[in-house]
Every structure is written in C-alpha cells, then in structure tokens.
Amino acid sequence: MYMDYIFSKPLRAFVKAAHVVVFCLATGASAATADESCGDLSNVDALVTLLENKNWDEIEITPRYAARIGQYVSLTQSSQFRRVLIRKKRSAQMRDVDRLMKEALIVANTKSVSDRSRLQSSLQNFKVVVQSTCGTGYGSAAGSARNAKEGASTFSEKSELAIERFASARSGYTLSLGVVLFLLFLVCLVVLARALLSTVYAYIYHRKTCRITASMMFGERTIFGYIVVLGRNGCRFEPEQPMERLAIPDLIASGNPRVEVFDVVLPSRLNGVTDDYFSLFFAEPMNMKVLNRIFGKSIITPVHRRKDIMKSNLDTLGVI
Known part of the structure; x- marks a missing residue:
C-alpha cells in the first residue's frame, strides 16, 4: 500500500512525460524525415539523361530538344532536392548544382555544346551531389534498377519497390529512435530521482x-x-x-x-x-x-x- 502511494504519482508523471516526449519526437522525426527527403527525382533523372555523355558532334540539338533541357533545368531548380540542399546549407554542393544548371541553360539557349569535357565534369559532380544527398546512384546498375522500378506496374514489382523504400526509411529512423530512448531514459531517471529524494526526506524528518x-x-x-x-x-x-x-x-x-x-x-x-x-x-x-x-x-x-x-x-x- 505504501509503495503504491510512493510511486503512483511519479509513475503517472512519467507516463504523461513519456507520452509527450514520444509524441513530440515522433512528430519531429517524421517531419525531419519528410524534410530531408528529396521527393520525386524524375525531373532530375530526365535532365541527367538529356545531358548524359553523348557524341554531340553527331547529335543535332533541335529547338524541341533545347526546350526540354530548359524545362528540366527549371523543374530541377524548383525541386525538393534543391530545397534540401539549401536547408542543409551545403554551399559547395550548391555551387556544383548551379554550375551544371548554368551550363545546361547555355546548351539550351545556344543549341550547342562549346566545351564537352567541362559539361561532363559538371554532370559528374552533379551526380555525386545527388547521390550523397538523396542516396541515389546515376549511371549505375542500382540507379537503372531504381528508375525502372519507378515505373513498376505489376503487383510483384510494386511490392518489391515498397519493401526497398521501407528498408531505406527504416534506416533513417535509427538515430531518431536512439534519441527517443535516451530522452525517455532521462525522464525516467529524473522521475525516479525525485521520488527517491522525496522518500528520503520522509524518513529523515519522520x-x-x-x-x-x-x-x-x-x-x-x-x-x-x-x-x-x-x-x-x-x-x-x-x-x-x-x-x-x-x-x-x-x-x-x-x-x-x-x-x-x-x-x-x-x-x-x-x-x-x-x-x-x-x-x-x-x-x-x-x-x-x-x-x-x-x-x-x-x-x-x-x-x-x-x-x-x-x-x-x-x-x-x-x-x-
């Protein structure tokens, strides 16, 4: 009876505090995960495909082709991927992205490629930025498989894609879960410490x-x-x-x-x-x-x- 009385209020306080901590951190973790997601990369993929290493001497850059490059440059600049870079304040990577966007616009406006090696170098740096920011590979087997699965139509293909996305998202929650558990431990420690001190006070002063x-x-x-x-x-x-x-x-x-x-x-x-x-x-x-x-x-x-x-x-x- 006495122990029930001693710990009933601390336990109620702990449960309430735990609920608040879990709710706030879970909400924050979800928001953070959503904020850090690069979102739909189809427009970025399309721009990379248009600028991929080609024999530009044999390819005529038609007005339509140039217009598509300009369109995807605009879509990439307004994409969630670019907003993630801005939030993370990655200035060096932003310069790599902006450099490619500038060179792609020159290609679209002049309908020619003046420096193929520089364009390919900028494109390669851009791929590295996207891969490090979004965990996405370009020009690799993994990147090709991902792009193919984005257009999955059968149930098995969609299931496989969903499993891969779940595994990726789950790894992103590992740190957040650790923070939640650590803070819950601190809450528990504080509540139990207060209960212990209050109990000690009762014995000292009878x-x-x-x-x-x-x-x-x-x-x-x-x-x-x-x-x-x-x-x-x-x-x-x-x-x-x-x-x-x-x-x-x-x-x-x-x-x-x-x-x-x-x-x-x-x-x-x-x-x-x-x-x-x-x-x-x-x-x-x-x-x-x-x-x-x-x-x-x-x-x-x-x-x-x-x-x-x-x-x-x-x-x-x-x-x-």
Whole structure:
C-alpha cells in the first residue's frame, strides 16, 4: 500500500512525460524525415539523361530538344532536392548544382555544346551531389534498377519497390529512435530521482500519514479536528467541520496558530489552506521522543509519506 502511494504519482508523471516526449519526437522525426527527403527525382533523372555523355558532334540539338533541357533545368531548380540542399546549407554542393544548371541553360539557349569535357565534369559532380544527398546512384546498375522500378506496374514489382523504400526509411529512423530512448531514459531517471529524494526526506524528518485527535487555536478560537500528516517540521490539520474560506482571514488575524496534541502545545506558522486541511510549520522542530509518542496515539497505523509540501496560498485568501 505504501509503495503504491510512493510511486503512483511519479509513475503517472512519467507516463504523461513519456507520452509527450514520444509524441513530440515522433512528430519531429517524421517531419525531419519528410524534410530531408528529396521527393520525386524524375525531373532530375530526365535532365541527367538529356545531358548524359553523348557524341554531340553527331547529335543535332533541335529547338524541341533545347526546350526540354530548359524545362528540366527549371523543374530541377524548383525541386525538393534543391530545397534540401539549401536547408542543409551545403554551399559547395550548391555551387556544383548551379554550375551544371548554368551550363545546361547555355546548351539550351545556344543549341550547342562549346566545351564537352567541362559539361561532363559538371554532370559528374552533379551526380555525386545527388547521390550523397538523396542516396541515389546515376549511371549505375542500382540507379537503372531504381528508375525502372519507378515505373513498376505489376503487383510483384510494386511490392518489391515498397519493401526497398521501407528498408531505406527504416534506416533513417535509427538515430531518431536512439534519441527517443535516451530522452525517455532521462525522464525516467529524473522521475525516479525525485521520488527517491522525496522518500528520503520522509524518513529523515519522520513525515508520516496518520490520524491523531488534536485541536488548533487562533487566539481564543479553538478548532477541533485531526492531524492527518505529521513530521518534525510541521503537520496538516483537518478540521472536524469544513471551514468557510471567507472567515479564514479574520481567523488568522487573531495571531499565529497553536496546535495542541494531548499535553503537547506546538506554536506554529500557517503555510496554506485548502478545502480539506490547514498546512502548518512548527516554530521549532519537534523532539523525536515527543513525536514518536504522538504517533503512538494515531487511530491508523502511521506510514511514511513522501515530500509533497503545498505551496503557500495565503495571498489568494487575502491574508498577506
């Protein structure tokens, strides 16, 4: 029963925090994965195919051919692939991309290739950029197979393509999963550490849940009730009759309260008031021998209670 009480609130806090962490990180991981994806590379593929190593002396660059090059240059410049490069701030790779786009536009505008070696060098650098950014190969067997599968029409081809995409996406989540697990571990560690410190506090100051007949005096006014939580430094006093909150400021104005338990009178300071109890701090820590004697008068068996001291709310009552 006691252990259930000690860990019920920390566990609830941990579950809530874990839900928040998992939701935020999963959402962030999904967004990050989506942001880092190069998206549809068909336009990039088409531009590479048009500029691929050819015998330009034997190929006539027709207006239609030149228009297609210009079209795919424009589509590549506005593609998700280029936006990924901008987000990653890869300036050197952006220069390689822009260099090829510039040379491709010259080919489209002049309908000729003035420097074939430079064009092929720029094209090769462009392929390397796309491969390093998107994990896509050009001119290789893997690249050809990928391009072929993009046009898959049968169920088996589509299934194979889906499996490959899933395997690729799964590898991208490995780091995010590690971050999630690490942060969950930290959340668990913090929650358990707080629970441990609160429990240690309860044992150091002998703070226990109990039910002891007592009275609380404000000046000449006496309120009968029970001490429901007691420790060396203070207690919670539960009145027999519910208190009207509007009457509390006048009650407190008569002076600091005194708690009387059997033959022991404890000068106190009011910390806060709820609908159920008064939170009090003693003027001086209670003697352990006296404390244990009082615990012996409890109607229920006293059990240690972790630190959960309420925040003072006297300002909301108009007391201070």
